[in-house]
Amino acid sequence: MTGMESGFVFLATVGNPNQALLLQALLDAEGISARLHGEALGPYRLTLGAMAATEIWIPPDRMEEARLILLAADTDAVVANVEPLGPGPSVHPIRSWVWWLVAAILVAVVLYGRVLIAGS
Numbered sequence: 001m002t003g004m005e006s007g008f009v010f011l012a013t014v015g016n017p018n019q020a021l022l023l024q025a026l027l028d029a030e031g032i033s034a035r036l037h038g039e040a041l042g043p044y045r046l047t048l049g050a051m052a053a054t055e056i057w058i059p060p061d062r063m064e065e066a067r068l069i070l071l072a073a074d075t076d077a078v079v080a081n082v083e084p085l086g087p088g089p090s091v092h093p094i095r096s097w098v099w100w101l102v103a104a105i106l107v108a109v110v111l112y113g114r115v116l117i118a119g120s
Contacts, residue, residue, distance in 0.1 A: 008035055008057040011066055017041055020054035023070065030069050032062045 014020045017040035027034040038054035040047045058066050 007059060009060045009063065011056045011058045011063070012070065013053050013055050015054075016052055017045075017047060017054045020056055023056055027056075027058065027066055027069060030065070032058055032066050032069070034058050034066075 011034070012023075014023065017036075017038060020036050020038070024034040024036055035057040036054055037057060039051045040054055
Protein backbone atom coordinates (compact mmCIF):
# COMPACT_ATOMS: atom_id res chain seq x y z
CA MET A 1 0.00 0.00 0.00
CA THR A 2 1.70 3.21 -1.12
CA GLY A 3 -0.84 5.60 0.30
CA MET A 4 -4.45 5.66 1.35
CA GLU A 5 -5.09 8.81 -0.61
CA SER A 6 -3.01 10.81 -3.00
CA GLY A 7 -1.05 13.37 -1.02
CA PHE A 8 -1.36 11.66 2.37
CA VAL A 9 1.26 9.61 4.21
CA PHE A 10 1.00 7.08 7.02
CA LEU A 11 1.45 8.54 10.51
CA ALA A 12 0.48 5.82 12.99
CA THR A 13 -1.76 2.89 13.77
CA VAL A 14 -3.88 2.75 16.92
CA GLY A 15 -5.62 -0.31 18.27
CA ASN A 16 -9.08 1.18 18.64
CA PRO A 17 -11.21 3.22 16.20
CA ASN A 18 -12.42 5.50 19.01
CA GLN A 19 -8.84 6.38 19.88
CA ALA A 20 -8.18 7.09 16.21
CA LEU A 21 -11.20 9.41 16.08
CA LEU A 22 -9.92 11.24 19.16
CA LEU A 23 -6.49 11.69 17.60
CA GLN A 24 -8.05 12.81 14.33
CA ALA A 25 -10.01 15.49 16.18
CA LEU A 26 -6.87 16.58 18.03
CA LEU A 27 -4.91 16.88 14.78
CA ASP A 28 -7.80 18.66 13.03
CA ALA A 29 -7.98 21.15 15.93
CA GLU A 30 -4.32 21.98 15.24
CA GLY A 31 -5.01 22.52 11.54
CA ILE A 32 -3.71 19.16 10.32
CA SER A 33 -6.11 17.34 8.04
CA ALA A 34 -6.08 13.71 9.18
CA ARG A 35 -7.70 10.76 7.42
CA LEU A 36 -8.52 7.41 9.02
CA HIS A 37 -8.45 3.98 7.43
CA GLY A 38 -9.37 0.63 8.92
CA GLU A 39 -11.79 -2.27 8.94
CA ALA A 40 -13.43 -0.95 12.12
CA LEU A 41 -14.61 2.15 10.24
CA GLY A 42 -16.51 0.20 7.60
CA PRO A 43 -20.13 -0.91 7.60
CA TYR A 44 -19.37 -4.02 9.70
CA ARG A 45 -17.60 -2.38 12.68
CA LEU A 46 -15.14 -5.19 13.47
CA THR A 47 -13.44 -4.02 16.64
CA LEU A 48 -11.61 -7.11 17.91
CA GLY A 49 -7.91 -7.80 17.64
CA ALA A 50 -6.13 -6.72 14.50
CA MET A 51 -9.43 -5.87 12.83
CA ALA A 52 -9.78 -2.91 15.23
CA ALA A 53 -6.49 -1.37 14.11
CA THR A 54 -7.03 2.04 12.54
CA GLU A 55 -4.44 3.90 10.50
CA ILE A 56 -3.98 7.66 10.66
CA TRP A 57 -2.84 9.43 7.47
CA ILE A 58 -1.78 13.06 7.15
CA PRO A 59 -0.28 15.43 4.55
CA PRO A 60 3.48 14.75 4.26
CA ASP A 61 4.49 18.35 4.96
CA ARG A 62 2.87 18.18 8.42
CA MET A 63 4.59 14.98 9.65
CA GLU A 64 6.95 16.52 12.23
CA GLU A 65 4.25 18.78 13.64
CA ALA A 66 1.81 15.85 13.89
CA ARG A 67 4.39 13.71 15.72
CA LEU A 68 4.99 16.50 18.22
CA ILE A 69 1.25 16.97 18.77
CA LEU A 70 0.79 13.25 19.48
CA LEU A 71 3.70 13.21 21.89
CA ALA A 72 2.62 16.38 23.70
CA ALA A 73 -1.05 15.41 23.88
CA ASP A 74 -2.56 14.97 27.32
CA THR A 75 -4.00 11.63 26.22
CA ASP A 76 -1.43 9.19 27.60
CA ALA A 77 -3.63 6.13 27.17
CA VAL A 78 -4.15 6.92 23.50
CA VAL A 79 -0.58 7.91 22.72
CA ALA A 80 0.70 4.78 24.48
CA ASN A 81 -1.10 2.69 21.85
CA VAL A 82 0.46 4.52 18.91
CA GLU A 83 2.87 2.21 17.14
CA PRO A 84 6.37 3.42 16.32
CA LEU A 85 6.29 5.77 13.36
CA GLY A 86 7.76 4.15 10.33
CA PRO A 87 7.19 3.39 6.68
CA GLY A 88 3.67 2.15 7.29
CA PRO A 89 1.93 -1.12 8.00
CA SER A 90 3.39 -4.25 6.47
CA VAL A 91 0.19 -6.28 6.82
CA HIS A 92 -2.24 -5.85 3.97
CA PRO A 93 -6.00 -5.81 4.50
CA ILE A 94 -7.89 -9.00 3.72
CA ARG A 95 -7.54 -9.71 0.04
CA SER A 96 -10.52 -8.85 -2.13
CA TRP A 97 -11.00 -12.48 -3.20
CA VAL A 98 -11.96 -13.36 0.37
CA TRP A 99 -14.84 -10.90 0.22
CA TRP A 100 -15.95 -12.36 -3.14
CA LEU A 101 -15.88 -15.84 -1.63
CA VAL A 102 -17.97 -14.73 1.35
CA ALA A 103 -20.45 -13.01 -0.99
CA ALA A 104 -20.73 -16.13 -3.18
CA ILE A 105 -21.41 -18.33 -0.14
CA LEU A 106 -24.11 -15.95 1.09
CA VAL A 107 -25.78 -15.89 -2.33
CA ALA A 108 -25.70 -19.70 -2.46
CA VAL A 109 -27.30 -19.94 1.00
CA VAL A 110 -30.06 -17.49 0.06
CA LEU A 111 -30.79 -19.29 -3.23
CA TYR A 112 -30.79 -22.70 -1.54
CA GLY A 113 -33.21 -21.36 1.09
CA ARG A 114 -35.58 -20.12 -1.63
CA VAL A 115 -35.46 -23.51 -3.35
CA LEU A 116 -36.35 -25.23 -0.08
CA ILE A 117 -39.22 -22.80 0.58
CA ALA A 118 -40.56 -23.15 -2.98
CA GLY A 119 -40.40 -26.97 -2.74
CA SER A 120 -42.50 -27.03 0.44
